Amino acid sequence: MALVDDPNDIDSILLATNTDRNATIATVTNNADTIFKWDYEKGARPRLNKLYEKAKGAMWDGEKDLDWSIDVDLEEMADHLKVVGEIQNKPLHDLSLEPGSPLANWGEAEWNTLAQESLVWQMSQFLHGEQGALVATAKIVETVPWIDAKYYAATQVMDEARHVEVFAKYLDTKLGDHYPINPHLQHLLDDVIEDTRWDMTYLGMQIMIEGLALAAFGFLHQMTEEPLLKKLLRYVMSDEARHVAFGVLSLQEVYQDMTQAEIRERQEFAFEAALRMRDRFLRQEVWHKMGIDDPRPLMSAMLNGPPETKEFQRLLFSKIVPNCRKLGLIDAGDAWLRTKFEEIGVIEFEHLESTDDEFGEFALA
Numbered sequence: 001m002a003l004v005d006d007p008n009d010i011d012s013i014l015l016a017t018n019t020d021r022n023a024t025i026a027t028v029t030n031n032a033d034t035i036f037k038w039d040y041e042k043g044a045r046p047r048l049n050k051l052y053e054k055a056k057g058a059m060w061d062g063e064k065d066l067d068w069s070i071d072v073d074l075e076e077m078a079d080h081l082k083v084v085g086e087i088q089n090k091p092l093h094d095l096s097l098e099p100g101s102p103l104a105n106w107g108e109a110e111w112n113t114l115a116q117e118s119l120v121w122q123m124s125q126f127l128h129g130e131q132g133a134l135v136a137t138a139k140i141v142e143t144v145p146w147i148d149a150k151y152y153a154a155t156q157v158m159d160e161a162r163h164v165e166v167f168a169k170y171l172d173t174k175l176g177d178h179y180p181i182n183p184h185l186q187h188l189l190d191d192v193i194e195d196t197r198w199d200m201t202y203l204g205m206q207i208m209i210e211g212l213a214l215a216a217f218g219f220l221h222q223m224t225e226e227p228l229l230k231k232l233l234r235y236v237m238s239d240e241a242r243h244v245a246f247g248v249l250s251l252q253e254v255y256q257d258m259t260q261a262e263i264r265e266r267q268e269f270a271f272e273a274a275l276r277m278r279d280r281f282l283r284q285e286v287w288h289k290m291g292i293d294d295p296r297p298l299m300s301a302m303l304n305g306p307p308e309t310k311e312f313q314r315l316l317f318s319k320i321v322p323n324c325r326k327l328g329l330i331d332a333g334d335a336w337l338r339t340k341f342e343e344i345g346v347i348e349f350e351h352l353e354s355t356d357d358e359f360g361e362f363a364l365a
């Protein structure tokens with residue numbers, strides 16, 4: 001992963017595209033060593049062992065526990081969520097007032113379509129991210145050198161399979177459409193899988209991607225009134241909080257013994273991942289689907305909009321930043337990551353509760 005020169009350069013953001021939007025398979029090389037562990041002493045890491053014991057008893061079943069007979073009205077759902085979207089989309093509404101802009105002729109129908117497409121797009125990225133987690137945690141089972149972590153990661157593989165299953169079913173049977181994976185999310189997943197260092201899988205997946213997912217699921221869970229999605233998200237969140245805690249507990253131990261140079265590599269990896277996730281939210285595929293050939297003015301407006309319109313984007317960091325602080329990543333060395341989090345306006349979350357302390361609050365009753 002190489003640091004980009006100008007993270008706000010729209011042309012380089014758009015260079016990442018899906019070359020084959022109808023592809024049903026993608027391959028990436030896992031360069032990390034697979035490790036067998038012949039010392040089976042269970043509980044050598046008591047907090048990981050506790051998570052494992054909890055996970056075994058916490059497995060819900062999407063087929064039995066969710067009511068799939070509920071009818072879902074995408075139009076109504078999107079219409080309800082539009083209230084939130086309107087704040088987020090303010091820079092786009094402003095742009096639509098400019099004569100000659102790509103949105104100049106937009107009326108209510110187009111804004112409604114945008115709300116629906118954005119929801120389907122968002123749910124699709126959740127689905128693809130879940131598959132990323134499924135594959136990444138299978139990688140952790142293979143590469144982590146601790147038996148308690150292999151046990152726990154194996155439960156997470158099963159959790160992620162159930163998550164993929166319910167999101168796929170929701171998109172297929174309730175929304176009736178889906179988007180291919182966003183190229184920025186794909187790049188991030190590729191980085192996580194390709195890396196030779198086993199701990200980077202945790203940082204990219206458990207801390208960054210799942211930290212963001214936990215915040216995004218929480219937000220949508222709070223906002224939506226659609227009962228099936230609300231319950232589905234609640235169930236998924238109860239697992240995700242444990243997954244993020246698994247990352248924090250594991251990396252705390254690993255980072256203790258690292259050199260300054262090694263920690264700096266982790267800081268850079270975390271920030272690159274943050275940028276990829278931000279770029280994903282510029283929704284470039286939605287603009288293409290809406291028939292906009294050149295989405296650059298829209299993406300630029302979204303990136304450079306006033307702070308109040310970026311509230312949603314900022315909130316997505318509400319789990320990542322305190323967890324990075326707990327890991328010591330923010331202030332290590334010359335506090336490089338603090339400067340970067342300041343630049344993207346998310347440092348204020350650093351003193352929120354970290355997920356290893358709060359995950360119990362997400363448990364199902």
Ligand SMILES: [Fe+2]
Nearest residue numbers: 130133160163
């Ligand atoms: Fe998941």
Ligand SMILES: [Fe+2]
Nearest residue numbers: 133210240243
């Ligand atoms: Fe997860």
